[in-house]
Amino acid sequence: MCLAIPARIVELDQDKAVVDAMGNRWKAKTTLLPEVKLGDIVLVHAGFAISLVDEEEAKKTWDLFAEIEDFENTQNKVSG
Amino acid sequence: MLDRIDRARRTIDEACRSVGRQITVMEVCGTHTVSIFRSGIRSLLPERLKLLSGPGCPVCVTDQGYIDAVMHLADRDDCLIATYGDMIRVPGSDGSLETRAVRGNVRVVLSSEDALQLARDNPNKSVVFIAVGFETTAPATAVVVKEAAAEGIENFFVLSGHKLVLPAMRALLGGMNDRVDAFLCPGHVSVIIGWGAFAEIVADYGRPCVVAGFEPVQIVEALAEICRQLAAGKPELRSLYGAVVTEKGNLAAQRIIAECFEPVDGYWRGLGKIAASTLALREQYKRFDAFERFGLAAGPGREIPGCRCGEVLCGLIDPVECPLFASQCTPQAPIGPCMVSSEGTCSAWFKYGRRT
Numbered sequence: 001m002c003l004a005i006p007a008r009i010v011e012l013d014q015d016k017a018v019v020d021a022m023g024n025r026w027k028a029k030t031t032l033l034p035e036v037k038l039g040d041i042v043l044v045h046a047g048f049a050i051s052l053v054d055e056e057e058a059k060k061t062w063d064l065f066a067e068i069e070d071f072e073n074t075q076n077k078v079s080g
Numbered sequence: 081m082l083d084r085i086d087r088a089r090r091t092i093d094e095a096c097r098s099v100g101r102q103i104t105v106m107e108v109c110g111t112h113t114v115s116i117f118r119s120g121i122r123s124l125l126p127e128r129l130k131l132l133s134g135p136g137c138p139v140c141v142t143d144q145g146y147i148d149a150v151m152h153l154a155d156r157d158d159c160l161i162a163t164y165g166d167m168i169r170v171p172g173s174d175g176s177l178e179t180r181a182v183r184g185n186v187r188v189v190l191s192s193e194d195a196l197q198l199a200r201d202n203p204n205k206s207v208v209f210i211a212v213g214f215e216t217t218a219p220a221t222a223v224v225v226k227e228a229a230a231e232g233i234e235n236f237f238v239l240s241g242h243k244l245v246l247p248a249m250r251a252l253l254g255g256m257n258d259r260v261d262a263f264l265c266p267g268h269v270s271v272i273i274g275w276g277a278f279a280e281i282v283a284d285y286g287r288p289c290v291v292a293g294f295e296p297v298q299i300v301e302a303l304a305e306i307c308r309q310l311a312a313g314k315p316e317l318r319s320l321y322g323a324v325v326t327e328k329g330n331l332a333a334q335r336i337i338a339e340c341f342e343p344v345d346g347y348w349r350g351l352g353k354i355a356a357s358t359l360a361l362r363e364q365y366k367r368f369d370a371f372e373r374f375g376l377a378a379g380p381g382r383e384i385p386g387c388r389c390g391e392v393l394c395g396l397i398d399p400v401e402c403p404l405f406a407s408q409c410t411p412q413a414p415i416g417p418c419m420v421s422s423e424g425t426c427s428a429w430f431k432y433g434r435r436t
Contacts, residue, residue, distance in 0.1 A: 003111050004216070004268050029193060031223050032333045043271065043324060046164070046213075046220045047191025050330055051271045057323035060295055 004045035005065070006058035012038045019044055022062050084297050088304035089124060095307035096128040104130045104259050105306055106252070106395055108245055109266030110137035110423030111294055117432035119296035121303075129307065132395035133425040135248045135351060136266060138213045138241075139166045140393055140417045140424045143347035144381025146212075146241045147172045147417075153208050153239070153374060154180040160202055161186045162195035163210040169420045173382060192224040199228070199236035208237045208370045215272040218242040218359055219333035222340035225361065225368050237370035240359055241378075244343060245269050246277065247357035253285045256351055257394045262288040262306040264299070267321045272337075274329025275319035282317045291319035340365055347380045349417065350390030389416035392425050399426040406430055 007019035007028070015031045019042065030036050033049045041058045042049035053061075096103060107113060113133045116122060122131060135141045151172035153159045161177065165188045168177045177186050185205075189195045192209060199207035211221040221238060228236045245266060252260060265278050270291045278289040288309040292302035302320050309316055319325050337359070346358020358378070361369045371378055383390070387409070388402040399405045399418070409415040411427055418424035 004271070029191075029223070032219050032330060032336070034332060043268070045268060046217055047193050048220045048223065050216065050219070050268070050333060051324050054323055057293075064295060 091304040095311035107264040108136035117428040239370035242359035293321040350393035387416035
């Protein structure tokens with residue numbers, strides 16, 4: 001349930017963002033991370049950015065997800 | 081990467097030999113449970129290192145009384161239930177949300193924002209958000225409660241079952257299962273509360289606490305660090321998830337949790353009543369509290385007959401010791417929540433192996 005996915009902020013309007021992970025895009029809010037800016041990579045949990053992540057860490061997770069066959073499913077629910 | 085694994089394995093082997101007894105390490109995070117099983121880490125470890133999955137899966141630790149309150153609300157014609165997907169198949173005393181979904185008043189949401197939007201879109205219904213999860217998930221609920229208050233939305237309610245990790249760890253060490261030698265601490269809870277929060281477990285109980293992310297190599301290295309500390313007899317607090325977790329955590333998230341919620345005594349499956357372990361809405365937000373609005377009590381529920389999820393959650397038994405495991409209780413036809421949730425201990429044992 002505490003699964004969180006690193007994603008890059010590709011659109012940002014106040015605390016409303018669109019994030020991108022490996023080409024998957026979805027809406028997220030940055031209310032809990034007020035200092036973020038366009039292009040930052042953030043950890044997204046249940047529709048909210050909760051932490052900044054560096055590029056290297058994000059890539060490790062993306063690689064890991066790429067190995068997990070049910071990645072698509074994780075986009076459709078909060079739990080992992 | 082193989083170097084790192086080899087080095088960690090050597091440390092673990094040496095430490096286990098030097099300690100000279102079984103070492104028991106508990107993780108308290110469903111995502112760790114799944115990562116450990118899926119990556120095959122357990123097969124790398126010596127017999128003397130026993131890994132337990134503790135009360136880290138939010139759906140699993142949620143008491144039956146709460147589940148039955150959810151079912152009660154789902155049976156009302158005036159309510160629309162907004163729930164994370166995890167909860168949908170959890171059985172109450174009489175059926176689950178899934179069995180009730182045919183009535184059309186149960187919606188799966190990906191975010192608390194979606195739940196609030198349902199309330200905006202359905203002004204004639206009372207939309208009840210089934211708010212479960214640990215510190216990682218609680219801020220998302222707090223944000224929408226504040227939004228609902230600011231917008232004056234009157235048909236949005238939160239059934240808060242949010243739980244705090246530290247009181248559960250203390251309850252375990254304080255008597256429920258003091259065999260636990262050390263904790264592998266949850267990565268994403270730590271994002272919110274900060275790795276520094278686990279210092280009290282090290283100080284009060286002398287147990288090593290190591291925060292790790294979900295990359296298998298990092299988990300093995302965290303286990304090695306725990307074993308090294310136990311062999312040296314010096315329990316410490318360490319975080320290996322440095323790229324993501326800070327010592328103090330997400331202060332904005334902590335502030336909004338504290339603003340909307342207060343810790344109250346709460347019931348946990350297996351662990352029973354734990355003081356100041358569950359988040360309830362504060363007085364100024366009580367009008368959004370589904371327990372208040374619908375006159376429900378957050379009391380203990382009836383246990384599921386024959387189900388030993390409670391003991392599994394405390395690390396007192398392995399899933400295979402439950403007579404229902406893999407016979408009457410399977411992921412296809414689950415009886416207890418640890419089999420229902422994809423990150424439950426029983427589900428992981430069923431899917432990825434049953435080493436005792």
